[in-house]
Amino acid sequence: VKGSLGCWIDGVATDAVAANDRGLQYGDGLFETLLLRHGAARFLDAHLERLTLGLARLGIVFVDVEPLRRDIERAVALAPPLAILKIIVTRGSAPRRGYAPTDGAPARRIVTLWPTSPTDALKSGVALGIAHSRAATSTALAGMKTLNRLENVLAAAEIADGEFDVIMVDAAHRVISGSSSNLFIVNDGRLATPRVDTAGVAGVMRGIVLREAARLRIASELRDLTLEDVIRADEAFITNARIGVVPVTRVGEHSFRMTDLAPKLRAHIEALDA
Amino acid sequence: VKGSLGCWIDGVATDAVAANDRGLQYGDGLFETLLLRHGAARFLDAHLERLTLGLARLGIVFVDVEPLRRDIERAVALAPPLAILKIIVTRGSAPRRGYAPTDGAPARRIVTLWPTSPTDALKSGVALGIAHSRAATSTALAGMKTLNRLENVLAAAEIADGEFDVIMVDAAHRVISGSSSNLFIVNDGRLATPRVDTAGVAGVMRGIVLREAARLRIASELRDLTLEDVIRADEAFITNARIGVVPVTRVGEHSFRMTDLAPKLRAHIEALDA
Numbered sequence: 001v002k003g004s005l006g007c008w009i010d011g012v013a014t015d016a017v018a019a020n021d022r023g024l025q026y027g028d029g030l031f032e033t034l035l036l037r038h039g040a041a042r043f044l045d046a047h048l049e050r051l052t053l054g055l056a057r058l059g060i061v062f063v064d065v066e067p068l069r070r071d072i073e074r075a076v077a078l079a080p081p082l083a084i085l086k087i088i089v090t091r092g093s094a095p096r097r098g099y100a101p102t103d104g105a106p107a108r109r110i111v112t113l114w115p116t117s118p119t120d121a122l123k124s125g126v127a128l129g130i131a132h133s134r135a136a137t138s139t140a141l142a143g144m145k146t147l148n149r150l151e152n153v154l155a156a157a158e159i160a161d162g163e164f165d166v167i168m169v170d171a172a173h174r175v176i177s178g179s180s181s182n183l184f185i186v187n188d189g190r191l192a193t194p195r196v197d198t199a200g201v202a203g204v205m206r207g208i209v210l211r212e213a214a215r216l217r218i219a220s221e222l223r224d225l226t227l228e229d230v231i232r233a234d235e236a237f238i239t240n241a242r243i244g245v246v247p248v249t250r251v252g253e254h255s256f257r258m259t260d261l262a263p264k265l266r267a268h269i270e271a272l273d274a
Numbered sequence: 275v276k277g278s279l280g281c282w283i284d285g286v287a288t289d290a291v292a293a294n295d296r297g298l299q300y301g302d303g304l305f306e307t308l309l310l311r312h313g314a315a316r317f318l319d320a321h322l323e324r325l326t327l328g329l330a331r332l333g334i335v336f337v338d339v340e341p342l343r344r345d346i347e348r349a350v351a352l353a354p355p356l357a358i359l360k361i362i363v364t365r366g367s368a369p370r371r372g373y374a375p376t377d378g379a380p381a382r383r384i385v386t387l388w389p390t391s392p393t394d395a396l397k398s399g400v401a402l403g404i405a406h407s408r409a410a411t412s413t414a415l416a417g418m419k420t421l422n423r424l425e426n427v428l429a430a431a432e433i434a435d436g437e438f439d440v441i442m443v444d445a446a447h448r449v450i451s452g453s454s455s456n457l458f459i460v461n462d463g464r465l466a467t468p469r470v471d472t473a474g475v476a477g478v479m480r481g482i483v484l485r486e487a488a489r490l491r492i493a494s495e496l497r498d499l500t501l502e503d504v505i506r507a508d509e510a511f512i513t514n515a516r517i518g519v520v521p522v523t524r525v526g527e528h529s530f531r532m533t534d535l536a537p538k539l540r541a542h543i544e545a546l547d548a
Contacts (some may be wrong), residue, residue: 016291018291024362025421031299033371100430106309116479137445149301153365156374
């Protein structure tokens with residue numbers, strides 16, 4: 001794959017996927033984006049747990065995680081000090097046309113190693129826009145990092161110069177997330193972030209932040225947030241596996257005065273060994 | 275592609291797609307399923323119109339439809355008397371990671387010719403189940419036949435023995451469609467079918483039915499339908515490009531007594547030359 005440092009499909013180095021792969025035909029699969037740092041896949045267990053739970057939810061047969069672990073080890077061994085590993089698992093090739101899954105068709109692993117650059121410069125914060133295109137409400141797919149990401153594509157197309165991401169909002173005016181990040185707000189030292197049961201992705205870094213906040217005795221809650229809630233918050237930050245925790249300095253026309261907790265959480269999580 | 279009669283990617287006979295295709299990575303594209311009958315692509319203009327409008331809505335650059343027309347002509351020339359042509363157009367290969375589309379990247383055409391069998395046996399009607407998994411509400415994507423079809427996959431997985439399709443319902447209890455068909459009801463000789471502005475696909479055969487109904491002076495309306503509305507209707511039928519118009523004899527436990535208008539519409543549309 002052009003620009004990548006390697007691509008392996010079911011463990012074989014190749015750039016070509018079967019045209020009848022159900023990932024291409026229907027977006028019938030999931031993916032994970034891992035940060036590789038100095039020879040280790042960051043938060044690997046959390047990524048593999050989310051992946052295997054999602055595959056079970058979709059009924060994609062993935063009996064043995066060991067071949068995928070070997071793919072990851074191979075990529076980690078080849079990776080520069082900082083890299084991204086994108087893992088796609090699809091329901092494999094369709095032996096015939098049609099949406100209905102075929103019993104027992106084996107899943108397919110597509111693992112691509114990408115270069116990336118340090119995100120230290122994001123420490124001082126980023127600006128977010130607000131996407132006009134509305135996030136779907138879907139209890140069937142919410143929370144999972146499925147290959148059905150066209151609405152994230154449409155939202156990301158709205159990112160303006162000077163903005164790092166855009167906030168996606170659903171038809172009921174609930175804030176969902178960024179197009180490629182989860183969003184947290186902070187009020188009186190307490191965290192809040194939207195649930196992901198009607199839309200959005202249960203980001204691995206979102207989970208790490210919630211876990212580490214508990215360890216640091218920082219209160220947090222999952223609740224509906226409006227754009228108004230975001231703008232009135234003491235501070236806000238976004239998270240994903242690549243960037244970690246990044247303070248938000250601006251949302252649309254509104255500037256935040258404080259970026260207090262986010263830098264602390266960022267440093268704390270960066271120092272974790274996992 | 276195994277089981278297919280041919281696959282051409284950007285006009286070249288091949289089974290392999292670049293792993294960085296945005297159709298695979300994000301479901302970033304659209305598709306059409308055409309019925310080829312005796313050397314003609316049925317309702318080709320309607321399919322191409324829906325495709326090009328959808329690509330414009332997604333901002334996928336597809337300046338020239340002529341190469342696709344040549345793909346179709348080539349497949350039609352090779353096709354048996356009855357065949358299916360599946361056309362996928364994706365936003366092409368991503369030169370880098372990330373949701374945001376890259377300006378000017380060329381679209382990719384993936385055209386696959388499939389065998390199919392006559393659907394005459396469906397004339398006497400089919401049974402439908404009701405999917406438990408809920409259809410998403412998405413104004414950004416509704417109406418288009420995008421590659422984000424995972425909820426159709428989950429619904430189709432619920433089709434039981436003896437059922438032809440399942441009815442998909444959204445969280446607000448609105449009937450959307452079948453997993454691979456549009457649904458119409460008939461009351462006092464008038465047609466009704468759901469709008470496709472919050473969910474579902476604007477099926478080409480749905481459009482043909484609405485057009486031909488008008489020509490035949492059969493009234494029709496687009497409106498919200500509940501399962502209750504469906505079950506209380508005089509009759510019901512489903513449509514798609516492959517099967518045409520097919521009467522519904524049963525929905526869940528409910529049997530329909532009449533299949534009057536559907537057979538007439540089926541015969542009328544089958545006889546059309548387009």
